Amino acid sequence: MVAMLSVSVARANGYRAKNVQVDVAKSAMKITPVRDWNSLSVRPGKKAETWTLDGEQLNDVTFYGGIVPGEPLIRETSKKHKPLPKFTSETLLVEIPELLEGTYRTEKGIGSFSVTSSNPDRFLGSDGIRFTYEYVDADNLPRKGEARAALIQGHLYMATFDAPRLHYFEDTLDDFHNLTDSAAL
Amino acid sequence: MMRRTGVLAATAVTLITSAAIGQSKIAPPPPPYAGAYQPQGIDEIGLWREGDEDERTLANSPILLRDEALNNYVKRVLCAAVGDDRCRSVRLYILRVPLFNASMAPNGTMRVYSGLLLRVRNEAELAMVLGHEFGHFEQRHTLADWKARRSSSDLLSWAAVFAMLGNTYQSYSNFDSLQLSVYGRLAHFNRDQEREADALGLGYLNRSALRPQAASVVWQNLIAEQEASALAKGVRKPNFNKVAFFASHPPSGERAAILAAFADPVGADRENGVTRYAAALAPWLPTFLDDQIKLNDFGASDFIILSLAENGWTAPLLVARGDLYRARGNPRDLSQAAEFYGKAVEMDAKLPDAQRGLGLSLIKTGRRTEGQAALRQYLALKPNASDAAMISMLAQVARGQ
DSSP: OOOOOOOOSSOOOEEEOTTOOEEOTTSSOEEOOSSOEEEOSSOSSTTEEEEESSOTTTOEEEEEEEEOTTOBSSOOSBTTTBOOOBOOTTOOGGGHHHHHHHHHHHHHTOSOEEEEEEEEOOBTTBOEEEEEEEEEOTTSOEEEEEEEEEEETTEEEEEEEEEETTTHHHHHHHHHHHHHHTOBO | OOOOOOHHHHHHTTTOOHHHHTTTTSOOOOOOOOOSOOOOHHHHHHHHHHHHHHHHHHHTOTTEEOOHHHHHHHHHHHHHHHOHHHHTTOEEEEEOOOSSOEEEOTTSEEEEEHHHHHHOOSHHHHHHHHHHHHHHHHTTHHHHHHHHHHHHHHHHHHHHHHHHHHOSHHHHHHHHHHHHHHHHHHHHHHHHHHHHHHHHHHHHHHTSSBOTTHHHHHHHHHHHHHHHHHHHHTOOOOOTTOOOTTOSSOOHHHHHHHHHHTSOGGGGGSBOOHHHHHHHHTTTHHHHHHHHHTTOOHHHHHHHHHHHGGGOOOHHHHHHHHHHHHHHOOHHHHHHHHHHHHHHHHHOTTOHHHHHHHHHHHHHTTOHHHHHHHHHHHHHHOTTOTTHHHHHHHTTOOTTO
């Protein structure tokens, strides 16, 4: 998710050193990075956190920790006028890509988003999903994405990676895989 | 403040002919075509150059819809509205943006959003919007607007200097009032330009082969859609007759009323081009509708689906409605979605998305066995689906099938 940059005087962006296990997204999900990462102080939502290497417009790894039924993935800019799709207790794992697509389309106001693949893949020790997508972002730059998600005790845990289709997606994809392979609850 | 000018008075300066005097309730015909136009003067040359640069980027945009059939069709509607000689100066670009809008650059670049194509219901409505945009181009509104903005900011720059020189509470207060006046006047100027473009668009439609009464319907439908959207969201519906101080366009209610009043009654029996429009849009309708549904605006999306269904329910429309209800996902929505998908399957059992939606909705409402059967149908119809592996786990497809 491309987070909005705002001048945040009170808090600087965080540093996630390699080989140090940390909690992410203020949840039970823990990540052990293999290399150093930046963790942005501006969070896309109460239960989301963005990590990046070169800046969130170039590589954006967002963790969603323990979304409960009734919540959107990210913070709504206006609950009444621009509501976001909500995760529900009936949401199936196969529908998680649609949830992400609806969130991105509504928040960014984009018209071009397609899920290119969607396969079962264990995540956080549970049956999960790994899906890929491509979209044209609000800044008119085509981006590609890959995400992993699992439903654990009715809560949604997800990690997404978005990067420009040109060069950056391929360049940082292995780093994303390393991060999510280390994910544990 | 500026005296208010009515639509006809604003256009009186440029458009009224002797024929219009006896027919003051009809939008006048456009002026005679003056021939291919090249920019004149440094301001206009500069604006066109900027427009050309933007067009270079636009021609390579990742959201440009390059489908020849659709582009040719929309271009044909434009030419039918404004005439072949005029439409030669326009390059049309259809963009995949799910909003109701179209725009015209001073150099002849016309942008039409896919959200507009989704919402207009026939050729006459589309011709109105395209004619309106062309009206901006013909009257060189962008240039006039740009000059007005330049004069306004010049005035305010000098006034700011004098306010500082005066350096009293009164001088700053006077400056604030002046600033408010000037920006308000600019907005009013924009609104008057929009009114002029509306009048021109209607004038084109009046003398075309299409029904001019359709022009007002575009705005009536938009008003109804916004009301439906507000109702579903539980917010107060907008006031469609109020002119906001800094509004760039006149309110929708005014536009609907004016366009209805000044449509030529002689044209009331002409055709709308409903069938031709539906046929041209058919390959893209599922895509544009899907883009709209995924914006999570339940009221507006349901309104659009129901209005499209006035010409008869089709399987893709039912699937779209099912998708909308399944996305909202309350238990009542899920059982309604199952009903819509079920009807779609009855109409067309070979539509993969109908089987997929039916399967998912049934599973989510506790009818697991039936749902799995529908999902197996989906996999049979679309074995290479991008989510085939996930669906087959859900459908518990036995090994070897």
